[in-house]
Amino acid sequence: MAFRLNLDLRIIIFLLIFSNLLFSCSETIYPKREMRAVWIATVKNIDWPSRPGLSSEEQKNEFRKIISFHQLNGINAAIVQIRPAADAFYQSRLEPWSEWLTDQQGKAPDPYYDPLTFMIEECHDKGMEFHAWFNPYRAIVDIESNVTDSLHITNSLSEWFLTYGKNAYFDPGIPEVREYVTNIVADVVTRYDIDAVHFDDYFYPYKIYGEAFPDSASYKRYNPRQLDLDDWRRSNVDEIIVMLNNRIKSIKPHVKFGISPFGVWRNQDKDPNGSATQAGVTNYDDLYADVTKWLKNGWIDYVVPQLYWNIGFEKADYAVLIDWWEKNSYGKHLYIGHGAYKIDDSSNVEAWRDPKQLPSQLRLNKQYEHVKGSAYFSSKVLLNNPLGITDTLRNTFYRHPALIPQMPWIDSESPNPPKHLEVVPEESGVLLKWKPSGKDEHYYLIYRFEGKGKKAQDINNPANILSSVRAPINFYLDETAKKNKQYTYIVTAVDRLHNESKRSEVNSIKNKIRR
Template identity: 55%
Template sequence: MMKRCVGLFLGMLMSMSLLYAHPPKREMRGAWIATVANIDWPQKDVFDASEQQRQLIAILDTLMKNKINAVVFQVRPTADALYYSELEPWSHWITGVQGQSPNPYYDPLAFLIEEAHARCIDVHVWLNPYRVTNKMDTSILSRNHIFRHRPELFVEYGDKWYFDPGLDATRAFLNKVVADVVTRYDVDAIHFDDYFYPYKIKGKDFPDANTFKKYPRGFTDKEAWRRNNVDLVIAELQHTIKSIKPWVEFGISPFGVWRNKSNDPRGSDTQAGAQNYDDLYADILKWLEEGTIDYVAPQLYWEIGKKVADYEV
């Protein structure tokens, strides 16, 4: 997509090259469009496709006006799709009923890519890897949802359902979903946020004891095994993406603290209650060191001067 935009500024860049021996790198200035629970788009209970498109265009126009050059668009919030997919059903967040296509028909991801690229905005496609529902009730899931056909792949934790990260079949299915998106759409990046293993609930362990017992892969420490489960899928996804389109990036926007310095000298001078490494089993630092992700954009929601996690740390 960048190549299409460069032509618009070629004359300006040629002039600037006379002034700068080392022109600055292009910085990423991104914004999320969250679709789960209709946080950002579409507005709740707005199921008319034409109105949804109008809302998306308004968002993109605002982003362009504010010099945003990348949009992170959530297309798989709960093992569903805000795009045409033969693997997962249409999301109920866009149609009101999971499995029901937009009316009049359109493909929201294809539409957003076309409109964003026309404004020289990169599209980072945001998928949630493990979450299946936002609540315990599974009646919302369509008849063709994988949950209906492969119930052994899923576990319940904290009144929500998740893919079991310890299963090879979970990784294989996620790779298939990502490969499908990268193959069929002109995306600039694949993006995950902070939801790997779910945030811990006091007094309640994630229910993967049977999976660990059956498929330990040489591990005796369950927490190390959980981290390896996530390491494996991240490395596999990087390979999947690059084998299809080497220029497509893979980025993560994790919880803002990898580890507290009190737990690891490489950690940050924070006293965060949750840590990626220990609680979500996401070893962000390892992925950066090994090159299995292309960028990281930590979720730093804390103000300057906050005692437990100062923004400036």
């Protein structure tokens, strides 16, 4: 009997050691597909431009530096706020230029350029997706100090707007308002080469204690089904989400539609389907955003819940919420919004003074099948690198590049592989050239392996990705190839939705050129 107990104990210890070894090994396994996004906020110049009224060249240089920095740290998508408050960071016939761009609402950049065209090109050149971030209903930030342009819609259609707290908002209950906002988004989708339309958590505004949102007139006028006030407000938000999704996909089917809601849908004490949290605000009850309904019905392509709390936080535990969202994403992409802005060695919350807090969240993410990546609020924080978090991303979690996850419900057909791969030694490196074999190539991936061989090489390991090239460019110079080293190269084609082709021919070379 004692022998049996000792044997069982040895087995248990072996299993524990083995499981720890597996966990340790898993730390070095990097996903080939993962969303790695950063929010770039423009309202009040949070992230860009650093201040209003910079020259056009200064604005461009700042944005270039921001995007280059994030690219070096493994970020593959920028979520850029292009419509903070019924204004525009782009040339619009519908709304005036933003005051946070030129220091005066309605004033164009001088010398003229279109910031949105510029930003999209910069992101695409760096291999990053561009998600156009709109605030649908905010119209004026701080009505006491804001000076609106004469063409601002609050001056021409004042009956559409409500004052709540210090801000002015579109009234979501007015059908013409929903049509107007949909037209704003459709205009951008039509004219610009964006990859996604993105909304954050601002639908109906966050409640102000003791002050009711003043929409009683539209509630009486536009409520044919005689819904109660809360259900009516939710139906208004549902309607614009459906309208937007249909309109976006009718214009450009490849453009994604994503929402970044507040991190709690409902508390369990209000709904058994809710999370085991005690949040003072929820999407469903306070912001009138029934996000799970949108996911279940396929009205949005991805969701980025803002889980801006630490692991173990009593009222809204990160670990509890990621588990809840994993079970309620309904097959759409789930990315986690991280509150990087809370990381601070002087924070009054101990968890956010711990440099291991965010890494622990990222490790927890990897335990969930449906978590496809992360987004960070906001850009400035990562640039400032508090507690070395950006170094940790670059050197550990984002050490190797990653493709953005596919969305097969939009498109699952891969492009044809490149043909006739040539590998030629040059004075400055190894030159790769290939021929495109179709019309769907958006970019090419270059894989490099040490040694020679026609055997199948592992293109599922992102450590073997050398670089990417934006189509229609069909050549690449490997300047990092070392003299007298044998290399094998493979090239694949990737389409707009990141469906990857089969591999090209395998081609090997020994780099004998002296440099």
